[in-house]
Amino acid sequence: MKKxxxxxxxxxxxxxxxxDRFIKEDxxxxxxxxxxTGDLKNIEHLFKxxxxxxxxxxxxxxxxxxxxLDYILHFASPASPIDYLKIPIQTLKVGSLGTHNLLGLAKEKKARIMIASTSEVYGDPLVHPQTEDYYGNVNTxxxxxxxxxxxxxQESITMAYHRFHGVETRIARIFNTYGPRMRLNDGRVIPAFxxxxLRGExxxxxxxGSQTRSFCYVDDEVEGLYxxxxxxxxxxxxxxxxxxxxxxxxxxxxxxxTNSDQKIVLKPLPKDDPMQRQPNIDKAKKILGWEPKVSRAEGMKKTYDYFKSLSKEELYRSEHKDFKKHIKK
Incomplete structure (x- = not known):
């Protein structure tokens, strides 16, 4: 039987x-x-x-x-500022109540669970690059x-379930990831730019613009997570x-x-926007034998080609049109 x-x-x-990856792995x-914030278009090819x-x-x-169940991957959460600032309560609930529910399910099914944490646990870091033993600088x-x-x-309750209930747990701290299927207007750097x-803006x-980011192509990210x-x-x-x-x-x-002649316009920095973001991946190299393979030039070319293929309706769609109708008060 398949896992x-x-x-x-x-x-x-x-x-x-x-x-896609787990389907490929049978x-x-x-x-x-x-x-x-999700879109069925991203998985409609799997329904058959x-x-x-x-x-x-x-x-x-x-x-x-x-x-x-053999495995649970908890990746449900708004992940871009434009989303979680619009739906803050739902964001808190999926990270707390949602994680609690899924850890309980993992315990019941004796399944291994991996949670999608984030580089944002480091806040606006005072340590650079960020190592896993850095506790962070977050404005609560x-x-x-x-x-x-x-x-x-989410990380705390996951470790509590591991220590107290013996649940097999994994915690991935995900840094900026990009590639096809990103929402064009989700507020993150790459789709925004x-x-x-593409709209000539x-x-x-x-x-x-001196703040830094480190971008990982989605194929590399998925390999590391797997x-x-x-x-x-x-x-x-x-x-x-x-x-x-x-x-x-x-x-x-x-x-x-994009071979465009747009200008760069400076606007005020949002509150608590981190000034530096760079992962130290020594642990991933040692434990997982993993490091990224796709260069930014190669990954950005694939991503740009994907966005170019979108319709004009998608290109000019309102930032919140996709999910406003789903929000419950």
């Missing part, structure tokens, strides 16, 4: 690529998503497969899955705290690309990539 894996956030950017995949099933469900409510009551603290709590370039850089799940390591592991670049220099790369 069975539950993937929450399955209709999202990263979740959908994980579904698992029976159960996808789950409440479609607040017998080894894939999908449940439209909010994991903040009780989660039931019939039959056995700032606007970004709804995401940062949800993820920090490419969307502006000036590129918006916040602050003076290896972490199957490893024997229970503490957090950074999964990201250490190739760091300033946002201003990255904007210039986008202008060159």
């Amino acid at each position: 069975r894996v539950l993937i929450t956030g399955a209709a999202g950017f990263l979740g959908s690529h994980l579904c 698992y029976h995949v159960i996808g789950m998503d409440n479609l607040i 497969l017998e080894q894939f099933e999908f449940y439209n469900h909010d994991v903040s409510k009780f989660v039931h899955v019939s039959g056995g 009551i700032g606007p970004r705290g709804v995401y940062d603290e949800a993820k920090r709590f 490419i969307g502006q370039a 000036d590129l918006t850089v916040f602050g003076d 290896r972490l799940l199957l490893s024997d390591y229970v503490e957090p592991v950074n999964i990201g690309n250490p190739d760091e670049i300033s946002i201003l220099d990255f904007a210039k790369e986008i202008i060159k990539l």
Whole structure:
């Protein structure tokens, strides 16, 4: 019999690529998503497969899955500022109640569970590059705290279930990831820049552009996550690309990539926006034998080609049109 894996956030950017990977590895995949920020288009190619099933469900409510489970990947959460600042309560609930429900399911099914944590647990870091033993510099009551603290709590309860109940757990600290299926207007750097370039708008850089990010192509990210799940390591592991670049220099790369003549417009930096973001991946190299293979130039070319293929309707769509109708007060 095929091994069975539950993937929450399955209709999202990263979740959908994980579904593809586990289908490729001959698992029976159960996808789950409440479609607040996910899109069924990302997984519609899987619906015809017998080894894939999908449940439209909010994991903040009780989660039931019939039959056995070998693995659970908890990737359900708004992941971009434009999302979690718009739906802060849902963001906190999926990181707390949702994680609690899925850890309980893992305990019941005797399944191994991996949770998607984030580099945002480091906040605006005072240590650079960020290592897994750095505790972070997070504003708990700032606007970004709804995401940062949800993820920090998620890590804490995951380790508690491991220590107290003996649940097999894995924690992935995911750094900026990009590639096809990102939402064009989700507020993150890459889709924001490419969307502006394709629409002929000036590129918006916040602050003076000296803040840095490190971008990992989705195929590399999925490989690192897959290896972490199957490893024997229970503490957090950074999964990201250490190739760091300033946002201003990255904007210039986008202008060159898109062969456009847009200007760069500076706007005030949002509150608590981290000034530096670069993973130390020594642990991933040692434990998982993993490091990124796809260069930023190669990955960005694939990503740009994907966005160019979108329709004009998608290109000019309102930032919140996709999920407003799903939000419940």
